[in-house]
Amino acid sequence: MGTGTDATPLRRLAEPVRGRLAVAVALQAVAALAGVVPFIAVSRIGERLTSGSPARGDALWPLVTLACAAGLVALACGTAAGALAHLADNDLQLALRRRLARHIGRLPLGRLTDRGTGEVKQAVQDDVSALHTLFAHTLLDVVSVLTAPVLALGYLFTVDWRLALLSVVPLLLGVFLFNRAMAGAAVQMAEFGAAVGRISAAAVEFASGIAVFKSFGRGRKAHERFVRATEGFADFFSGWVRSTLASSTAAVLVVTPAVVLLLLTVPGAVFVTQDWMTGAELVPFLLLGPAVAAPMGVVGPRIQQIRAGQAAAVRVTALLDAPTLSEPTTPALPEGHHVCLRGVSFSYDGHTDVLSGIDLDLAPGTVTALVGPSGSGKSTLASLLPRFHDVTAGTITLGGADLRDIPATELYRRVGFVLQDVRLLRASVADNIRLGRPDATDEEVERCARAARIHDRITALPHGYATELGTAVTLSGGEAQRLSIARALLADAPVLVLDEATAYADPHSEALIQDALSALAAGRTLLVIAHRLSTIRTADRIVVLEDGRITEQGRHGDLLAAQGRYAALWEAQRAAGPDETDGLPHQRSAPAGAGRAADDIREGSAR
Template sequence: MTSQPPEPGPAPAAPDSAAEGTDSPRTPPPLRALAQPVRWRLAFATGLQALAALAAVVPFIAVSRLAERLTGQPPADGEALWPLVALACSSGFVALACGTAAGALAHLADNDLQLTLRRRLARHIGRLPLGRLTARGTGQVKQAVQDDVSALHTLLAHTLLDVVAVLTAPVPALAYLCTVDWRLASVSVVPLLLGAFLFRRAMAGAAVRMTEFGAALGRISAAAVEFASGIAVFKSFGRGRKAHERFVRAAEDFADFFAAWVRSTLASSTAAILVVAPAVVLLLLSLLGAVFVTQEWMTGAELVPFLLLGPAIAAPMGVVGPRIQQIRAGQAAAVRITELLHAPTLPEPANPALPDGNHISMRGVSFSYDGRTDVLSCVDLDLTPGTVTALVGPSGSGKSTLASLLPRFHDVTAGTVTLGGVDLRDIPATELYRRIGFVLQDVRLLRASVADNIRLGRPDATDEEVERCARAARIHDRITELPDGYASELGTTVTLSGGEAQRLSIARALLADAPVLVLDEATAYADPHSEALIQDALSALAAGRTLLVIAHRLSTIRSADRIVVLEDGRVTEQGRHDDLLAAQGRYAALWEAQHTPAPQRTPAPDRSDGIPHHRPAPAGAGRAADDIREGSAR
């Protein structure tokens, strides 16, 4: 380990030995397996680089021979010198040509590999269950697709050739010096051996440190993504300073860890760098060479090749720290990419079947995230076509988990979920998502035009169909105000508010025209004006469809055909609103808790700006199910 900070790029998340130790004897290491498509081009590039390194030594040997002939008695004439000059020039040209060709070939091979890997990752991620992908986190996916693939570029296009060069050049240099004077040649090896010893001490425990290093960088990446995606919500609640706390804390933890690591290795790593520094090696050989010359053990001309080639023998140790770090980072990046590529995809049915109708039935459904603790247990539920079913219950009761089973964000641990009499696992994914749609709280919009965002479920939809759905979702007027209307690209200079993005996602669901919809409290973050528009859009969306609604505000689902109360992953009550209130059970208690007036507090005096400390809550808190029912009737 050197005292230099790590070069940019992701660091390994696990020691190489641990990563490779999981491979069977017949399974190649992840890095070798990933580089398989370009292995022959990389091998040819390393061969060219080795030839370039060998050729680069020849001019120094030719110069030393020139010095010997010029200082000889009598001095050599021009005819004896020109062959050495020609050899020096031609070998220098060969070194330049081979080195350039090796770099170009390695970069072209790496470019093809990056494209292949990113395409493989994109295809594979597209087949992962959405629930597992969400659990992995966007920061980790971004690290694999972008940072880890870039780490392979550093390794294959740069570090590989650098390592070949620094390991090849000292061999012919040392061999030639041994033919001149074996004693001084032996001295030139001492800095290399001493540097290797000091470097080994500096690297003690590096595997564990590298694991912590990678984990710390992973936390920074995840916190940065969370900071960027959640800052608007924090600011909307007046907690803008809280938005960056996790990111700052992760950055500070990384700085503390890295500073402690550098302090623990500073002395030995600095010493390792100093003993192999070209100036130090040159000074050592100059002093000893002067002694050898004064003692007439060698001539001044024979000292010249040691001054020219001696520093190159110890040169590998001067760059070994950063290169080993880049190798470890590339190997660990290959492990993470391989793990993502091997993550289980959503199983496609061996014998696909098409559902007969849109009736949804859950029988004995249980689900566990970790395989040990059930989040859902023995749930029986029916969703009749054209009805609205609401899921209510305390936080952590399993509402979102149950709803996520319908679009196969997860597969059940036990029991069955059927659509039209066919198990969801036997329905092809394209057919399943044609029949089941969803509108979630957290809207994701692509960096594409507004029209393409609405067309996501039906890329072949006409402009007229897109506009019709946008009008029904109450977002058409806002789109026409954008600089380029439906052609405006989102994610650049065009941004939408939370309520506007929600209405755009409803237009997307309308265009997809799925007969079954999952709604996850689509108005949770909307202001009163946006909420009213979203409710109108939901009314249009719900007409004639089967709805499963996750409700947090019970006033929004009073008119639902069935209200299902979940507690600890089990169905404890179900029925209509009035019936559940009359039963005086858990639902009645939840309703009472939400509709008990808050204790009156004496208002504080107005501030100097005329704004009171306490304001009444806005009226009309929610009417989703009522509007949905009215829209269905219309």
């Protein structure tokens, strides 16, 4: 299966089915050995028929019987080995996918959003499939091509050691040429896996983001990253093939049956004419000689499959070994919804702090806006509240309870989030909305959809709320955003994290999203990541982040009067374009209709 550090992940993953795989390997070895016996029996029959003395039936029938019995044994053992390996692999795939699903469900959400869903897709689908190829097919193939030639060569040495040695020459030459072709293959296979991973990530991004790009008339832009990934893979792979083409082709050619037979027939004919051996003794070399060199004819693809399986095992075990969010040993429940950050620092790599010394309070029912230049730590700080990551130092409490001590189910009943990058399930519209409350009634789902300004679009779908998303039906970016707001409305979390949801919406969608957000914000505590400062002028508190630290905080007018960093950012945005209207989803500026919708939702929930 391989040596070195890469073999350890394979052994770990195969541990639950190792016994059955070992039995399958043994059965395949018996099948391979039994498959050689009929050729030996045929050569012995030929020798007796050409020996010059009359061949009696009682001398030939045992050999015929042996050949038939060996063929049946080979068929039975080979079939049993394949069936057992596939059953073991099927159980392994099921167990692995279950383990991955359970483990991924416990990973910090930030790890998944930072690295994208391509990593998960590759592990759950592509890598598990590569392990299927390795355990169910390649393993048995390798046993066959290594076992059968041993018996064949052993028998040939009993016939004529000179021709037997000559039959090894193609094998040795093939090994030499193949080693030259595979020089540096470990590095190339690592790059191969990375390139395939980039294509997977780009494909997922392309599929999930095309609707947003198309809504802005930028359909071609949607596939640029995917095209770059595929072109990069093509350039890498063609260069790899060109560098190994001559050696790999020569390695295959020297072990082809035609070349091996030519190599053995010419000196064999000389041996026969010189009476160094009989014609009957040449027959087993013509029958079994190509089998001696056969491993090199298939070793290339098999080694590639082994390396691909090893690389897949490394990626799967790396994902399974990724640290999960700690579960509280003594669970605590919040008393109220006051959010308090004290001495909070955070680092992605454990060395460089992205946030440092953050002290902040989010009083119930208030709006706090995070602003600052790109890379200042706004999104990172906001991601700590729904526990996408755990703080490196300091504490974040909700209602007096440390987030790390609150069970996940309780935390997400109290903390919700609406992000720019909306993720919808391949499920019905209704199931997507009731994700946070699976027991919600159809009336509650519809009430929230109306408040989120998405009901009319849903009813226009082929099957209304029962329409399955992700198949023939897709939603635009603005529509998906409003559906996610309906989801948050139904979940009814009292604390919300909003990453400015209208940043990439068209004007019509922006107005609808703002109405939906106003309904969502009513009566809740909001932490808003603000990209356009004009949208947060009425916030209760504006927090300015620079290099992971809070440099200013206060209300809009006070910060402008201070003539600090916020004032500079404000003037820069005003100079860059016309001022927008106040778009902050705030309970004091919510449209009357949206306010009534929010009241209806709360009344319906109470009922």
